[in-house]
Amino acid sequence: MVPASVHLPRILRIGAGASETLVDTLRELDLARPLLVTDPYLAQQGFAQRLLAPLVQAGIRCPVFADCVPDPTTDSVAACLAMLQEGDFDCLVALGGGSSLDTAKAAAVLARHGGVMRDYAVPATVASGLPVIAIPTTAGTGAEVTRAAVITDTVTQEKMLCMGLGLVPVAALVDFELTMSMPRRLTADTGLDTLCHALEAFVSRKAHPFTDSIALTALAGISQHLRTACDDPGNRVAREAMMLAATQGGIAFANASVTLIHGMSRPLGALFHVPHGLSNAMLLPEVTAWSVSHAPQRYAQCARVMGLAQAGDSDAAACEQLVTGLRQLTVDLDVPSPADWGIAEEDWCASLDTMAEQALASGSPANNPRIADAADIVTLYRRIWAG
Template sequence: MTIDIALPRFAKIGAGTIGDLANVVTQLNIHRPVVVTDKYLADTGQAERLAKALQAAGFEVAVFSDTVPDPTVASLADGLELVRTHNADAIIGFGGGSPMDTAKALAVLSANGGDIAAYKAPSSYAGPTLPIVAIPTTAGSGSEATQFTVITDGDTDEKMLCPGLSFLPIAIVVDFELTLSMPARLTADTGVDALTHAIEAYVSRRASPFTDALALAAMNSISQHLRRAYADGTDREAREAMMLASTQAGMAFSNSSVALVHGMSRPIGGHFHVAHGLSNAMLLPAITRFSVDHAVTRYADCAKAMGVASEFAGDRVAATALVSELQQLCIDVEVPTPHTYGIDRSEWEAHLDTMATQALASGSPGNNPRIPTHEEIVDLYREIY
């Protein structure tokens, strides 16, 4: 069995590692980085502190803080202009999944020009790019460790998955202390997102022994610590465990794949502007139940790794326990349905055919243990509503 593995060149992981960023940048021979972040991190002063620390170390730094949730093609324009006028030699992504996605897109487009749509799946890009340094501030997307970015086409509301080695950060700084101020809702949504990454990486048709180990470790940790982090954001042990698990899950699915949950999640975000982690959480129990009969042993392994079934439980018993646990977890961290989130039923119904088409076109459902038809995807969307 041949396995292709792609990981960041190096990582600094642990409390206070944000203070080592200047050393990381120096080692990479970077001189003029652009920090890509969001309004929240800019308004709270965290982005400015990061930039000033780099400036004090002798770097010429510019900050782009106009990223938007679920970044669009149009939202990249001002960032590209700043990268060009600053004559940047690197991009530093600082934030959650949206700043990371923006940073990756800017790195590739600034080196090549063109339209990000040219890079969407099934293409895979491994050409010129600016180096990317990633600093996550949420424990969920795992984007710091993945070779993907997701950008929305504002004309069609399609969330375009853009894969390839050039989207992979070359260095990451993973400091769990950056997550201590995350509100409970964001903690839950990003935490279930990380769990989804781990489960899908493990049950994917493209899984390998390398990704299995990372995915199972992430599942084990998330099952022990997500509810704790949700209940008490100051729980440092839980925050640290969730941050590491998120990165492990990111490494797992980047080198395996995501599957049906993600394929169906992206259209929900694109059409109804639901945060990615939350739309994954809305889907995870139902899609696991839909898929479980086609990979009973793999899903049973997930249940055992999460501690919801004993090592001696039969596969069917364990897999059934996993579905029940995912349903209970979403109740415990108060995941809404599309209906309780506020999406109008008629609007939901009007988009089902388009969303199912976009889900299938992404390629992710083809990695699922049970490959759905268009009609089955429509039925699943109706079920979770």
């Protein structure tokens, strides 16, 4: 058996107030010249200013790049890189959702190694760039602990997956209090993204005992708290549980990989601009239903941990209950169909072959319990459209 490789940030602080330890974290890592990378909303709402206040008091200068965009592109990364290269920065502080964190990771690598983002797309591996300190403000992507970044090529509209130890942040400050103002749609989408991370990591062909326990713990927490976080946004217990699950899901899939759901979701973001968590949610029940027969014990264990099946239920019954439960969850959280999202049927059908090609190119489908070829993926996309 090949030993499992586990990659984590050097510093991982989790809990209320974790983001307030940024000054101490910089000093612990012997860093002193940060660039803050965030998005316009967080800058306008004062999140960036609150984060920077202790740095100002400590005499640490920290300019701000606040032009991150949803589903970061090669253009937005280039803009961040340009600002990074103009100053004498020794690290980046990434504040925001997965888009801000991925932008910072990508710019950090390009700043140290040069080239263009396509040079770092899988199957290439990414060497260490400038240090990144990740401070997530959404409970879902897990980007604060992963060795991955997803960047859309502005020219080809392909979502490129970049992987490597160099994309693991050196530190992650995971503060659930930063998520308290997340709107319901974002809470639901990022929470379902976390569910996909944990589920896919557990059934992945690269799963191992270290990630199994973390993935199952995340699934239990998500099942118990996601609906509450959506329906009662001020519930601190639910918010904290979902933030913890997001980091656990990130650790699980960063070290066991995702599978067919994520592979098929990337083209939806690149071609139709569906947010990442929402695209995963659209695919989750149907792809799971197609896959369960090839790892029934694993999927059944997920169903039991999530409270969708009982210990005495057969694996076949538990798998059926898992699929039913996932379908109901997406209904309860108002996940739209591709048509409801606004995608035209002719555009969807015209893109089927391209979507299948891009899904396979990501490499993720190769980790799925049931291996899909291009024809299988096209069939699944048709089923998802049909509902």
